[in-house]
Amino acid sequence: MKYADEFRDKTLAQGLAGAISAEADPQKAYRFMEFCGGHTHAISRYGLEDLLPANVRMIHGPGCPVCVLPASRIDMAIRLVERPEVTLCVYGDLIRAPGSQGQSLLRAKALGADIRMVYSTLDVIRIAEQAPSREVVFFAIGFETTTPPTAIMIQMAEKKRLKSLSVFCNHVLTPSAMQSILENPKIRNIGGAAIDGFVGPAHVSTIIGTQPYELLAEQFGKPIVIAGFEPLDVMQAILMLVRQVNEDRYDVENQYSRAVRREGNRRAKDEVSQVFESREQFEWRGLGFVRNSGLKLRRVYARFDAEARFAMHELQVADNPACECCAILRGAKQPVDCKLFGTLCTPETPIGSCMVSSEGACAAYWTYGRVRDDQVRRMS
Amino acid sequence: MSGYHRKLDLENGRVDLSHGAGGRAMAQLISSLFHRAFGNEWLARCNDQSAFDVETGKLVMTTDGYVVSPLFFPGGNIGSLAVHGTINDVAMSGARPLYLSASFIIEEGFPLSDLKTIADSMGAEARAAGVYIIAGDTKVVERGKADGLFISTTGIGALAHGFDLSADKAIVGDRVLVSGSLGDHGVAIMSKRQNVAFQTEIVSDSAALHNLVAVMIAAGGAGIRVMRDPTRGGLAATLNEIAHQSGLGFRLQEAAIPVKPAVAATCELLGLDPIHVANEGKLVAIVAPNLADAVLTAMKAHPLGCDAADIGETVADDHKFVQIATSFGGGRIVDWLSGEQLPRIC
Numbered sequence: 001m002k003y004a005d006e007f008r009d010k011t012l013a014q015g016l017a018g019a020i021s022a023e024a025d026p027q028k029a030y031r032f033m034e035f036c037g038g039h040t041h042a043i044s045r046y047g048l049e050d051l052l053p054a055n056v057r058m059i060h061g062p063g064c065p066v067c068v069l070p071a072s073r074i075d076m077a078i079r080l081v082e083r084p085e086v087t088l089c090v091y092g093d094l095i096r097a098p099g100s101q102g103q104s105l106l107r108a109k110a111l112g113a114d115i116r117m118v119y120s121t122l123d124v125i126r127i128a129e130q131a132p133s134r135e136v137v138f139f140a141i142g143f144e145t146t147t148p149p150t151a152i153m154i155q156m157a158e159k160k161r162l163k164s165l166s167v168f169c170n171h172v173l174t175p176s177a178m179q180s181i182l183e184n185p186k187i188r189n190i191g192g193a194a195i196d197g198f199v200g201p202a203h204v205s206t207i208i209g210t211q212p213y214e215l216l217a218e219q220f221g222k223p224i225v226i227a228g229f230e231p232l233d234v235m236q237a238i239l240m241l242v243r244q245v246n247e248d249r250y251d252v253e254n255q256y257s258r259a260v261r262r263e264g265n266r267r268a269k270d271e272v273s274q275v276f277e278s279r280e281q282f283e284w285r286g287l288g289f290v291r292n293s294g295l296k297l298r299r300v301y302a303r304f305d306a307e308a309r310f311a312m313h314e315l316q317v318a319d320n321p322a323c324e325c326c327a328i329l330r331g332a333k334q335p336v337d338c339k340l341f342g343t344l345c346t347p348e349t350p351i352g353s354c355m356v357s358s359e360g361a362c363a364a365y366w367t368y369g370r371v372r373d374d375q376v377r378r379m380s
Numbered sequence: 381m382s383g384y385h386r387k388l389d390l391e392n393g394r395v396d397l398s399h400g401a402g403g404r405a406m407a408q409l410i411s412s413l414f415h416r417a418f419g420n421e422w423l424a425r426c427n428d429q430s431a432f433d434v435e436t437g438k439l440v441m442t443t444d445g446y447v448v449s450p451l452f453f454p455g456g457n458i459g460s461l462a463v464h465g466t467i468n469d470v471a472m473s474g475a476r477p478l479y480l481s482a483s484f485i486i487e488e489g490f491p492l493s494d495l496k497t498i499a500d501s502m503g504a505e506a507r508a509a510g511v512y513i514i515a516g517d518t519k520v521v522e523r524g525k526a527d528g529l530f531i532s533t534t535g536i537g538a539l540a541h542g543f544d545l546s547a548d549k550a551i552v553g554d555r556v557l558v559s560g561s562l563g564d565h566g567v568a569i570m571s572k573r574q575n576v577a578f579q580t581e582i583v584s585d586s587a588a589l590h591n592l593v594a595v596m597i598a599a600g601g602a603g604i605r606v607m608r609d610p611t612r613g614g615l616a617a618t619l620n621e622i623a624h625q626s627g628l629g630f631r632l633q634e635a636a637i638p639v640k641p642a643v644a645a646t647c648e649l650l651g652l653d654p655i656h657v658a659n660e661g662k663l664v665a666i667v668a669p670n671l672a673d674a675v676l677t678a679m680k681a682h683p684l685g686c687d688a689a690d691i692g693e694t695v696a697d698d699h700k701f702v703q704i705a706t707s708f709g710g711g712r713i714v715d716w717l718s719g720e721q722l723p724r725i726c
Binding site: 048093231 | 641644645648650651653701704705706707708709710711712713715722
């Protein structure tokens with residue numbers, strides 16, 4: 001496959017793996033968090049961890065928008081779609097994300113709710129145009145990458161005078177979440193931030209650029225390397241992080257220069273700021289409430305805001321107190337340290353964010369880590 | 381049909397509730413549409429059942445339901461799929477498929493022209509495969525009670541040779557062969573689904589595999605331990621099933637797994653993995669290592685196996701994991717899906 005296989009080349013991978021092994025100081029532990037689910041996917045899909053030396057470890061971050069959506073927001077959506085006039089449009093794997101008490105949109109659909117899977121916000125426009133008598137609500141989730149399409153959809157709906165279309169907005173902001181991971185007092189209590197650097201977001205950075213990370217790198221003294229989602233991108237970013245750690249640097253570097261500029265995509269940022277503004281706080285599964293980490297519709301677009309249109313109440317759903325996602329997401333604990341892991345919380349019945357997506361830290365450990373432990377045991 | 385002179389309007393007519401009510405309309409539908417399409421000596425006798433001769437050895441029986449959407453797709457339709465799928469389920473035991481039954485649940489308002497096309501392709505595919513559709517049933521349900529047309533089938537075959545194939549027969553060191561490129565059917569179907577429609581030259585691989593099975597058995601005999609067609613859930617689900625039944629693990633080489641570039645590209649775009657995507661004209665065989673090359677050569681000489689490949693081996697593994705050495709140089713586990721494969725948002 002042209003323009004994809006080139007970034008998956010085995011020989012180049014071996015070269016990078018050799019350089020990482022040669023340059024990583026055997027006396028040091030390197031713990032890097034890849035923030036994005038896309039990176040986690042590349043790491044597990046291509047078996048990248050097998051190419052890293054034992055003292056370079058990847059911590060799977062919270063960057064899967066489905067995983068970090070709290071049960072309360074899913075419960076709100078389920079309650080919304082119980083209204084017979086509502087058609088709810090959702091992106092792919094969101095349909096399986098767990099709400100409270102074993103609820104999910106998949107179950108709501110089985111009970112008769114009108115839920116449609118869409119690939120694009122243009123599909124939502126089409127559905128609204130085809131069924132003018134339905135209240136079509138788009139369950140908008142995602143980081144900065146999926147926000148511009150929602151903004152454009154709202155502007156199109158306005159131009160087309162689509163009165164029946166609205167948005168249940170759950171868009172979240174990456175830099176705020178990274179900051180929350182780094183500054184949360186729990187980390188200190190557990191024994192110091194176990195993160196030596198970040199593989200920074202790929203697609204998100206095409207929109208916001210590299211600039212927003214500069215303050216984070218400076219403030220917390222952590223190197224950040226923006227990397228593409230292909231496996232060679234991730235390998236190269238890891239090498240760049242190893243070098244920064246060795247040289248005691250904490251710069252923002254851009255490995256993904258073929259797509260990311262320092263200032264990002266101005267047009268997309270403009271569209272987003274015309275339609276959205278920051279929420280005071282937003283809840284993340286695993287991270288709790290994080291200040292200025294979510295977006296809501298500006299007042300001029302309030303008529304497209306499903307929360308206002310349907311008087312949706314904020315629901316409070318406490319995370320299971322035994323769930324260790326918070327510490328696991330921050331790299332302070334391992335999945336096996338959680339009492340729920342493998343008992344109440346499995347890929348079929350996920351409780352915490354790390355088990356929801358197949359690439360979350362716990363789900364990945366469920367399928368892969370156990371084998372790896374076995375192999376280590378056999379060798380020792 | 382005497383006393384019922386109005387001809388079935390196969391161009392513009394629609395199925396209505398009378399076509400399932402047991403009266404003249406139903407008799408007319410059966411005789412002028414289904415019997416004409418399937419035409420054989422058993423159906424011609426118009427009984428509620430068909431009697432057929434029994435061979436020596438074992439009989440094999442399977443049943444299957446077809447609820448595919450869309451009903452027509454590049455490379456086939458629900459009818460050809462039903463015939464191929466049922467034949468393949470029989471053939472995976474090593475048996476020679478003989479007879480099929482087909483039961484139709486039709487939604488009121490379904491175009492008769494579509495029903496004719498579907499029945500005709502069932503008849504044509506059955507004849508081409510040398511099997512006969514010797515029993516059938518027709519039900520019409522009210523609008524909204526079915527999605528156009530559902531077909532359920534039964535297949536019967538004869539196992540003439542002295543061995544049968546079963547997943548628990550796989551042992552450590554066996555080779556894993558696939559008969560061709562993976563994911564074609566699933567991608568062809570997806571390209572026509574309303575919410576993701578896209579243009580592709582990929583057509584379904586839907587095909588009857590019993591003749592390919594016959595040449596494989598001629599080459600490998602009892603050295604062929606297991607055969608299975610990786611339909612829903614794709615190669616990944618099939619190998620996980622066999623792993624659980626046999627108590628073994630698998631170690632595969634990703635670079636050896638045949639996937640067409642267009643299928644790989646589509647899966648890349650949609651965020652899917654071809655080894656989880658459905659096939660309808662491919663088989664996986666677990667073969668004794670000393671006979672694997674002979675079986676592979678025989679497969680490659682058959683038109684339905686020309687892209688066959690040896691993709692890995694069975695290994696001892698208490699976890700019964702399917703592991704893949706990736707083309708990138710690492711390893712990963714291929715698990716069952718927790719439900720349908722859904723595109724990832726990030």
